[in-house]
Amino acid sequence: MDSFFIGTGVALCLLMLLTLHRAIRGPTAIDRIMGLNVIGTKTTILLVIIGTIYHRVDMFVDIALAYALLNFIVAIAASRYFQHRKNLNPKGYGFRYRSEGEK
Amino acid sequence: MTAVVILLTLAGLIFFSATTIGILRFPDFYSRMHAAGKGDTLSSLFMLLALVLYNFHEINLGNLLVAMKILLIVVFIFMASPTATHAITDAGYESGVKPWTKKPEEESP
Amino acid sequence: MIWQLDLSVLTLIVICAFATIMVKDLLSAAIIFGAYSFLMCLLWTEMGAVDVAFTEASVGAGVSTVLFIAAVYQTSRTVKPRKSGRGLAKIFALLATLLTGLVLLIAEADFPGFADLSSPASLHVSPYYITQTLHDTNVPNMVTSVLADYRGYDTMLETVVIFTAGLAVIAILRRYKKDQPFTPPEPYILSKGYPDTIIRFVARQLVPFIQLFALYVVAHGHHSPGGGFQGGVILGASFILLAISYDFKTVLGIMNEKWNVLLGNLGVLIYAGIGFLCLGLGANFLDYSILSKVLPATDRVMARSHGMLGIEIGVAIAVMAIVISIYLNVVSRGKYDKGL
Numbered sequence: 001m002d003s004f005f006i007g008t009g010v011a012l013c014l015l016m017l018l019t020l021h022r023a024i025r026g027p028t029a030i031d032r033i034m035g036l037n038v039i040g041t042k043t044t045i046l047l048v049i050i051g052t053i054y055h056r057v058d059m060f061v062d063i064a065l066a067y068a069l070l071n072f073i074v075a076i077a078a079s080r081y082f083q084h085r086k087n088l089n090p091k092g093y094g095f096r097y098r099s100e101g102e103k
Numbered sequence: 104m105t106a107v108v109i110l111l112t113l114a115g116l117i118f119f120s121a122t123t124i125g126i127l128r129f130p131d132f133y134s135r136m137h138a139a140g141k142g143d144t145l146s147s148l149f150m151l152l153a154l155v156l157y158n159f160h161e162i163n164l165g166n167l168l169v170a171m172k173i174l175l176i177v178v179f180i181f182m183a184s185p186t187a188t189h190a191i192t193d194a195g196y197e198s199g200v201k202p203w204t205k206k207p208e209e210e211s212p
Numbered sequence: 213m214i215w216q217l218d219l220s221v222l223t224l225i226v227i228c229a230f231a232t233i234m235v236k237d238l239l240s241a242a243i244i245f246g247a248y249s250f251l252m253c254l255l256w257t258e259m260g261a262v263d264v265a266f267t268e269a270s271v272g273a274g275v276s277t278v279l280f281i282a283a284v285y286q287t288s289r290t291v292k293p294r295k296s297g298r299g300l301a302k303i304f305a306l307l308a309t310l311l312t313g314l315v316l317l318i319a320e321a322d323f324p325g326f327a328d329l330s331s332p333a334s335l336h337v338s339p340y341y342i343t344q345t346l347h348d349t350n351v352p353n354m355v356t357s358v359l360a361d362y363r364g365y366d367t368m369l370e371t372v373v374i375f376t377a378g379l380a381v382i383a384i385l386r387r388y389k390k391d392q393p394f395t396p397p398e399p400y401i402l403s404k405g406y407p408d409t410i411i412r413f414v415a416r417q418l419v420p421f422i423q424l425f426a427l428y429v430v431a432h433g434h435h436s437p438g439g440g441f442q443g444g445v446i447l448g449a450s451f452i453l454l455a456i457s458y459d460f461k462t463v464l465g466i467m468n469e470k471w472n473v474l475l476g477n478l479g480v481l482i483y484a485g486i487g488f489l490c491l492g493l494g495a496n497f498l499d500y501s502i503l504s505k506v507l508p509a510t511d512r513v514m515a516r517s518h519g520m521l522g523i524e525i526g527v528a529i530a531v532m533a534i535v536i537s538i539y540l541n542v543v544s545r546g547k548y549d550k551g552l
Contacts, residue, residue: 001105001108013217038141041144047257058168063253067253069179069425183418186414
């Protein structure tokens, strides 16, 4: 049963890698926040899975509980940011500097 | 019991895969948000239920406490994750993200 | 140590680190750094360092990313393009980085392996803690007892460092207006901000649970991962959640600036005061076993346990006040008028 949970954990890591692709390449910043949120949920579950593999869930479940409670603060803060500053400019916010012509 | 655990975990993994495919493949922000908000919450319910069942193999106080805590995680994820989805979607709407349409004349504003 | 998970999480961490450096949008860099913090917590959990992972979880999810977003909100979001024509400096920087990496790789060969039983740390110090902690202090979680009892000086000065950081943020950012006297806002009255009912309702439901969980973390730190620092950060994060979802003034109505700074002082004072109490009773500084003279119905072993609980409470109070103070100062540029 342990090997099954290890396989589940590796599969979750693989899915996390695909989500990370969206979080890194995502065209706008809110796509990145969405990716961060999904990664946070997967982290919560992976923590409990790691505890199950080590047979000491009672030591690990508190961390997962903290994540479940605190995970959405970042999303709310970022949404407030965009309600104040509405510059969701997809141009020039990627992996290169803004060139001279673009605003 | 083991069969139920494996079944629930696989169901959770399938929903997570659907979420990830939706996040990667959907055309615009709102539909991606739809995939992320729903699939994520439901699949975490499945996987955490599987973990509760697996950890509750014998009844004593410590196992009961752990099971209650994992169920609390489910409750908090069910409260917090849709709120985060709503907040992010609201931010996108406020800052003027255009929804994706099939008509080509509306694609280039 | 599960090598499959280790390998996958490490790959993700390296990708995250590169992306954080490469991306030019500062808000996106802060968000990807949040993902990095999640993965770091996973790695530490997976290596068995549960207390460190708890610290990373509470700080990374609750405070640090929000502080980055607040700083970006008050400053600028983009990086200035660097001027070209610095080829020599770039080559020099690359050489220096490669050289440092080479030196670190050479030094890494001398380290003992992971969980090596014949390494010096496992031979002299660790066996004492592992075998004698429960007998000495009656605390099952030996990380707590090492942090708060055997290495109490370190932890006290770490608390002082956090306190100094809070003082520095106040000294740099806080701007008092002379002509306008500060009128305290009426507590619990919602001002007109962004009346988002869903977020406010969920925050109102969740904040008591977060604070209760923080108190549990502080009190249960003797038996499970957690302790004063983690509990204090989670308490501070609950106030940050209130400030974000409701209004800046709501938090100021509950905890105004004077009380906040006073609480920060009080936390450090509790820690140092317990140390001086031990000194006054005739033992060494922070030697809690002498407290059995003062505390009723405790022997010397239980007195050490209770002394640890006392300083954990002090650390929690100090950290909570400092976290709230740093957030309020950063998000309002020290003007305390409006925040995110």
